[in-house]
Amino acid sequence: MTARLLPWLCLAVAALFGLAIALRLRSHDVPLSLTLACALAVAHVVDRTAERVIGGRAWTTYRCPAPGCLFEVRVRGVDAGESRHWQETAANHPTH
Numbered sequence: 242m243t244a245r246l247l248p249w250l251c252l253a254v255a256a257l258f259g260l261a262i263a264l265r266l267r268s269h270d271v272p273l274s275l276t277l278a279c280a281l282a283v284a285h286v287v288d289r290t291a292e293r294v295i296g297g298r299a300w301t302t303y304r305c306p307a308p309g310c311l312f313e314v315r316v317r318g319v320d321a322g323e324s325r326h327w328q329e330t331a332a333n334h335p336t337h
């Protein structure tokens with residue numbers, strides 16, 4: 242499987258989970274706005290998790306070295322120069 246298909250695979254799996262949640266909530270007469278919010282939230286979490294699990298090796302993560310700072314940059318498919326740029330950006334971002 243090529244790396245270009247992984248995001249689409251993750252999105253498809255996420256959409257299925259979101260649809261499953263939406264169908265279950267609709268059968269309990271949950272309002273449409275709440276159903277939509279829950280389905281999108283579940284789809285987003287599944288997409289992020291699947292992408293990290295399935296395509297975890299394809300991404301490079303640069304974290305801010307400041308203690309307690311949670312800033313991070315995740316890149317994929319970049320050349321060495323661009324990768325270095327994001328590494329420097331993560332190490333020296335304006336909002337610690």
Ligand SMILES: [Zn+2]
Nearest residue numbers: 305307310337
């Ligand atoms: Zn920071």
